[in-house]
Amino acid sequence: MLLTGFILLCGPFQPLKASESIAYHVRQEVTVYVTNTGSKYHRGGCGYLSRSKISISKKKAVAAGYGTCSRCRP
Numbered sequence: 520m521l522l523t524g525f526i527l528l529c530g531p532f533q534p535l536k537a538s539e540s541i542a543y544h545v546r547q548e549v550t551v552y553v554t555n556t557g558s559k560y561h562r563g564g565c566g567y568l569s570r571s572k573i574s575i576s577k578k579k580a581v582a583a584g585y586g587t588c589s590r591c592r593p
């Protein structure tokens with residue numbers, strides 16, 4: 520009984536769950552931040568975000584013509 524339960528819990532199901540989790544993270548959009556006046560997009564902690572901080576997906580930021588910040592390199 521105990522051995523059967525162990526196989527069910529730790530058996531062939533765990534690797535499947537792990538790969539699903541990785542695929543889920545890959546599909547996530549990266550969020551970056553832009554300012555009202557700047558033409559670059561930044562990571563959340565960048566010092567250039569002191570005046571304004573607008574969250575936007577990286578894909579949209581690139582599509583809108585924003586460039587990569589040379590200081591935080593998002």
Ligand SMILES: [Zn+2]
Nearest residue numbers: 561565588591
């Ligand atoms: Zn930056």
